[in-house]
Amino acid sequence: MAMIISNEALTPQIYVMKVQGDYNGKMGQFYMLRSGMSYPLLPRPISIYDIGEHDISFLYRVVGEGTQQLSKLLPGQEILLEGPFGNGFPQVEGSLSLIGGGMGTAPLLLAAKRYPHAHVYLGFAEQSFGVEAFQAVAASVQVKIGGSIVELVNPAHYKYMFSCGPTPMLQALALQTVGTSSRLYISTERHMACGIGACLGCTIRTRTGNRRVCKEGPVFPVEEVEFDDLHGM
Amino acid sequence: MISMACNIAGVSMKNPIIMASGTYGFGREYKEYVAPTLLGGIVGKGLTLHPKDGNQGVRINETASGLLNSVGLENPGVVAFLKEELDEMTRWDTAVIANIGGANLEEYVQAVALITENAQKRRTMNRRGVDMLELNISCPNVKQGGMQFGVQTEMARDVVRQVRNVTTLPLVVKLSPNAENITEMAVMCEKEGADGVSLINTFSAMKIDIRRRRSVFENTYAGLSGPAIKPIALRMVHQVAQAVSIPVIGIGGISSVEDIIEFTMAGAAAIQIGTYNFVQLRAGAELVEGLEEWMQREKVNSLDEIRGII
Numbered sequence: 001m002a003m004i005i006s007n008e009a010l011t012p013q014i015y016v017m018k019v020q021g022d023y024n025g026k027m028g029q030f031y032m033l034r035s036g037m038s039y040p041l042l043p044r045p046i047s048i049y050d051i052g053e054h055d056i057s058f059l060y061r062v063v064g065e066g067t068q069q070l071s072k073l074l075p076g077q078e079i080l081l082e083g084p085f086g087n088g089f090p091q092v093e094g095s096l097s098l099i100g101g102g103m104g105t106a107p108l109l110l111a112a113k114r115y116p117h118a119h120v121y122l123g124f125a126e127q128s129f130g131v132e133a134f135q136a137v138a139a140s141v142q143v144k145i146g147g148s149i150v151e152l153v154n155p156a157h158y159k160y161m162f163s164c165g166p167t168p169m170l171q172a173l174a175l176q177t178v179g180t181s182s183r184l185y186i187s188t189e190r191h192m193a194c195g196i197g198a199c200l201g202c203t204i205r206t207r208t209g210n211r212r213v214c215k216e217g218p219v220f221p222v223e224e225v226e227f228d229d230l231h232g233m
Numbered sequence: 234m235i236s237m238a239c240n241i242a243g244v245s246m247k248n249p250i251i252m253a254s255g256t257y258g259f260g261r262e263y264k265e266y267v268a269p270t271l272l273g274g275i276v277g278k279g280l281t282l283h284p285k286d287g288n289q290g291v292r293i294n295e296t297a298s299g300l301l302n303s304v305g306l307e308n309p310g311v312v313a314f315l316k317e318e319l320d321e322m323t324r325w326d327t328a329v330i331a332n333i334g335g336a337n338l339e340e341y342v343q344a345v346a347l348i349t350e351n352a353q354k355r356r357t358m359n360r361r362g363v364d365m366l367e368l369n370i371s372c373p374n375v376k377q378g379g380m381q382f383g384v385q386t387e388m389a390r391d392v393v394r395q396v397r398n399v400t401t402l403p404l405v406v407k408l409s410p411n412a413e414n415i416t417e418m419a420v421m422c423e424k425e426g427a428d429g430v431s432l433i434n435t436f437s438a439m440k441i442d443i444r445r446r447r448s449v450f451e452n453t454y455a456g457l458s459g460p461a462i463k464p465i466a467l468r469m470v471h472q473v474a475q476a477v478s479i480p481v482i483g484i485g486g487i488s489s490v491e492d493i494i495e496f497t498m499a500g501a502a503a504i505q506i507g508t509y510n511f512v513q514l515r516a517g518a519e520l521v522e523g524l525e526e527w528m529q530r531e532k533v534n535s536l537d538e539i540r541g542i543i
Contacts, residue, residue: 032514041459041512042295066295082514191293193300193511196266198258200278200307201293210286210307215262229289 001036001078005055007071010129013062014103015071016049019079023056027110028162028187028219031083032195033058035069044070045192045214047107047164048084050133056081059106059130085195086218089185094159097121098138099173101149101165105130107187111162112138119158123149123169148172155182162219163187167230174222184222188213188230205229235528236535237521239273241480241503242403242428244328244364246273249536250493250520253484253507254279254332254367254407255304259318260325263510267517273503274328277318279369281334282344284310290451294440299461299486300508301440303450306334311344315351323361332407334369335382335392341368342395349400366402368393368427371409371434383409383434386421393425405429405482410462410469411437419473419481431482431505432473433466459508460486467499474500474541488512490523500541 005018017033025031025048032043044066049059062071073079089111096118098108105122112120112134120134120141127145134141142152150169155161155177163173164187177184190202190213197215204213206224211217237248251274257263260275269275287307294301309317314331322329331348335341345366352362370392371383382392393406406422408415410433419430435456440449449455466485474481483501487493488509496504509516533539 034512038460039298040295041298041300041508043512191291191295193293193302193508194256194262194514195511196262196514198262199256199293199302199511200287200304201302203287203292203304203307205286205289 002081004073004075004077004079006075007073009071010059011127014059014129015062016057016059016130017070017073017079018055018057019081020055022054023051023084025051025056025084025110026088027114028088028107029084029086030107030218031056031058031081032085032192033070034080035073036078036080037069040064040066040069042066042193043080043082043195045085045195047187047218049106049109051110059103061103082195085214087216089162089187089219092160095157096160096162097153097158099123099149099153099161099163099165101169104163104165104169104187105134107164108162109133109137121149121153123147123165150176155180155184158182161185167227170222170230171227174225174227177222185219186222186225187218188220188225189218234534235525237524237528239503239536241482242365242405244274244403246328246503247326248273248521248524249497249501249503250517250524251276251328251330251482251503251505252510252517253505254369255302256507256510259314260322261318263514263517266514269325269327271521272327272517274330274364275322275325276330276332276367276505277314277322278308279306279332279334280308280311280314280344281306281336282311282340282347284308284313288451291449294449294455296440296457297461299457299459300511301438301450301455301457302435303452303455305452311347315348319351319363328364329361330365330367330405331363332367332369338392338395341392342399345396346399349402352402363402366400366404367431368396368404368406369434371407371411383418384412386412386414386418389418390421390425393422393427397426403428405431407434407484408432408473409434410465415469416472416476419477423477423479427479429480429482429502430473430477431484433462433469433485436462436465458486460488462486463488463492467495470496470501471499471543490520490527493520493524494527494539497536497540498543500543502540
């Protein structure tokens with residue numbers, strides 16, 4: 001159990017929760033969070049948003065009853081969390097862009113801190129959130145509300161690209177990257193139960209066989225991913 | 234002096250807490266959170282003769298106090314299990330139970346024969362092999378095989394009989410709550426030489442994605458587990474335990490020490506933890522420790538004192 005320091009709404013549906021304690025984790029990894037209530041049963045996989053000296057933060061959207069419950073927790077209350085899980089984004093050298101769509105911006109903040117020279121592209125459907133956190137650490141941040149953020153990105157300019165967001169956005173970016181030498185890594189999402197690779201509930205089909213999003217992922221080189229398997233999740 | 238030890242079909246276990254198939258991988262993933270040696274036993278991921286990719290689409294979906302799964306028996310196959318997983322599992326001081334599924338009778342028989350042969354070979358080299366088999370005739374999540382055998386007693390009889398013919402290993406049959414008559418099924422297993430029965434597997438169930446106007450799962454139906462099914466599992470364990478003299482292993486939504494006691498009072502010789510492993514990463518350690526504390530507090534020296542008292 002860990003104590004919640006703050007749990008603020010950035011928009012009516014988007015929250016940032018800060019939890020007290022010394023936690024570790026790499027960019028793109030996640031923790032399993034649970035309010036401690038008996039329902040819903042399962043913890044929720046939430047990517048690490050930020051790590052401070054004695055705290056860890058999670059940016060999350062209220063989508064179902066699990067996240068609804070998380071959003072009702074108050075500072076001083078306790079939460080169960082386990083992690084860090086998953087592989088995270090790779091360590092790279094050279095030009096890098098970070099492309100996030102909506103909630104997919106969350107796992108990119110640690111990468112922006114780790115690579116201040118990276119160009120950041122943030123796309124939102126209707127309302128932006130969390131942009132200031134990127135502006136505070138990145139040299140370049142471009143934001144687009146409505147339309148496709150991918151249109152602003154020229155993959156040929158980057159040796160590496162890290163991206164997270166809705167599947168159509170990731171697929172558009174993948175198509176745009178074809179024929180360039182840029183290496184694109186994308187973070188995927190799936191319903192999870194155990195979070196540690198035991199239940200095979202989050203398995204996706206890739207070009208190299210079945211892979212567990214919680215264990216071999218959530219980050220995959222784009223050439224491994226079968227987008228057909230990601231749609232409709 | 235408190236003892237949690239139990240004996241299932243000749244296999245001694247330090248406590249009655251066994252990790253259920255499909256919820257614990259082959260134990261490796263959990264070992265940094267729960268020392269395998271704390272546990273009574275581990276049932277490995279359901280195995281088939283040949284490797285299986287499992288189902289496409291959504292595999293996991295949460296429901297009120299329960300979990301729907303449609304993993305579809307994704308597994309590396311018996312040969313890869315024996316080669317890549319068994320060595321590590323047998324290094325742990327905990328019972329190693331192999332759960333076997335099949336698309337047809339021959340697959341069951343061949344898979345069990347391979348594991349038995351492997352156990353015998355290892356024994357001649359003074360090495361541990363699989364300690365016990367759990368025959369899965371009750372997986373609702375594969376189109377072919379699995380549950381079709383577990384619904385009708387006469388169909389299940391063939392599988393149990395033929396498998397019994399090719400193995401000397403302790404054999405437990407995992408029963409389906411979807412069986413036409415689970416008590417009759419258990420009695421049949423005993424008659425055919427099974428050393429125990431474990432119950433229940435998941436209920437065939439469903440969830441609809443109203444936005445997309447289709448079932449959430451590619452196979453339409455999925456298996457329901459978790460606290461939602463516990464009272465029904467308990468009733469079934471109680472009925473079966475009264476009808477057979479072989480050990481009954483209770484499974485179904487067990488999520489607390491109190492649940493373990495209830496199943497024991499209903500007649501279970503041991504229990505398996507499934508969905509609760511996902512709720513609480515350290516479920517095994519928590520329950521082993523909690524059970525010991527409960528026994529001390531209640532001055533119960535052995536679970537035999539309360540087993541089947543209802």
